[in-house]
Amino acid sequence: MGIRTRPTIGWHSPQQWPPQHRDPGIWTWLTDPESLTRKLRQQAGDRLSLLLFEERRTALTPEEILFLESPGEKWGLRREVGFFSSSDLWVFSSTLVPDETLRQEPWLAELGETPLGDRVFGEGLGARVRLEIAQVGAGWAFYEAARPHLGTAPPPSFWARRSLIRVAGRLLLVQDGFIGETGPWRAQKDTAT
Template sequence: MNRWKRLAPSHADPWRPWLTSRGSLTWRIVERSRGFRVEKIAQRFRIPNEDEYFALGRPTHKRALVREVILHADGQPVVLAHSIAARRDLSGVWRALRGLGNRPLAEMLFTDPLVKRSPIEFSRVDSRHPLWRRARQVFGRTFPALWVRRSLFRKRGRPLMVTEVFLPAMLELRPWT
């Protein structure tokens, strides 16, 4: 299983600006593309991946809501986003997650002053990791190792995990200025 680290890739790595930006990834993509859309591909209750389960603090109820969306920029998929919230929080602090549909999660996370973000963790995943295998399943193709980042967002102490799998087309977006 791949390890999650708080150390970002080197300054020379072209992925670094995308991975280390603490603001909304959605808003960054919108700024660097001519067309943006969110496509919800799944939203169901299931057991999180083992590394996610431990990062969420090993909740007593293992099944959680897992929402998956594809972020498209300039007609290309650039991110597979994977979010997890405990079932009990869906009638509490994270209830808005249930009705997001094809709207970006960023609206909910970055406009609410009660939401606090934990430090970002990074990993490079390959065929041994469930997120890489999910990307292969969703897109019907294999990938080289993929950069992934995740963090916990907390509202009134309740966690929502957001994981973003960066796809190769991301580097085709307009460069950072």
């Protein structure tokens, strides 16, 4: 049996998730349209750091083309980063910038270890325009991208969101995986139960 690259349930908008399937601790994190970077910084303070795992030119998958609503786009820049609090990985993020967006906004290829949220939300350059949520596990493309960074005992699944961010009229795709067992959403879940 090969790797399943499409989810069996699929990504869903927050409104499509039945209340009984919503994790109370993490739900506000998944659905917040504002800057994830800012929210993480509020929780971790000076302990928050970003590590650039990889940046590469890549072909867009049919699912990415569909989500981006860009049938003419075939290539883009993929940037994968981790947000850490001290040495704990809290969030794995993957940003896909289609070539057309990159031509119009070349600064997106020059972020290095600067969080995307600092530029997009901090400088008012863009906004989140579409959001979907899933619980991903082994076999899902996003989980498999994160797996090398999950340590020797990776979780069987984690909550993730993918969103379209509009920057100067152009779209980019951002996926965030909420991984850390020590993440602030865990403490919120403990107080909610």
